Amino acid sequence: MRVAKDSYEIDDDKSRLNMDMIHAFVVESYWAAGIPRTTLERSIAGSDCFGVYHNTQQVGFARIMGDRATFAYVADVFVLPNHRGKGLARWLMETILLQPQYKGLRRWLLATRDAHGLYAKLGFTPVDGARFMEIRDAAVYTQA
Numbered sequence: 001m002r003v004a005k006d007s008y009e010i011d012d013d014k015s016r017l018n019m020d021m022i023h024a025f026v027v028e029s030y031w032a033a034g035i036p037r038t039t040l041e042r043s044i045a046g047s048d049c050f051g052v053y054h055n056t057q058q059v060g061f062a063r064i065m066g067d068r069a070t071f072a073y074v075a076d077v078f079v080l081p082n083h084r085g086k087g088l089a090r091w092l093m094e095t096i097l098l099q100p101q102y103k104g105l106r107r108w109l110l111a112t113r114d115a116h117g118l119y120a121k122l123g124f125t126p127v128d129g130a131r132f133m134e135i136r137d138a139a140v141y142t143q144a
């Protein structure tokens, strides 16, 4: 799929992704600090990926994991600083939510430290924490 608005484009073609830029951003992010490039590449290989492009330069990203039938998990959503505040993350997420392979999903899930406002506008609500359990290794990318 490919959609365009003004000088921006959203594309799910993985061959267009700028792996250097994505890794440079995600390795410094609060949620995956220190992630090895090979791990990021494996995560991209195993996910649906959506790039945001400005005149062919990639400026945004989101990655979706799931079974394309019942459940999807949203990860690694970002827009580069120079392009923020223009509605790109909202457009990206709206576009993803409308993709035919996700029609009829029972649950979308994501974790965010401070972007709840972005997702709330798209219909996401806080989860019932008592129902969810996890195994989490917060140091997996940083310990020797």
Ligand SMILES: CC(C)(COP(=O)(O)OP(=O)(O)OC[C@H]1O[C@@H](n2cnc3c(N)ncnc32)[C@H](O)[C@@H]1OP(=O)(O)O)[C@@H](O)C(=O)NCCC(=O)NCCS
Binding pocket: 076, 077, 078, 079, 080, 083, 084, 085, 086, 087, 088, 089, 090, 091, 111, 112, 113, 114, 115, 116, 117, 118, 119, 121
């Ligand atoms: C969060 C991020 C993706 C938003 O990108 P953006 O393109 O600037 O966002 P948009 O312009 O589409 O904003 C859409 C709406 O969400 C709101 N919003 C954006 N970022 C927000 C945040 N961090 N907290 C609360 N609301 C936010 C905006 O106010 C806007 O509301 P409006 O439609 O009423 O004006 C971007 O700031 C970013 O990359 N941050 C660093 C990485 C990050 O934190 N990613 C999210 C991980 S879950």
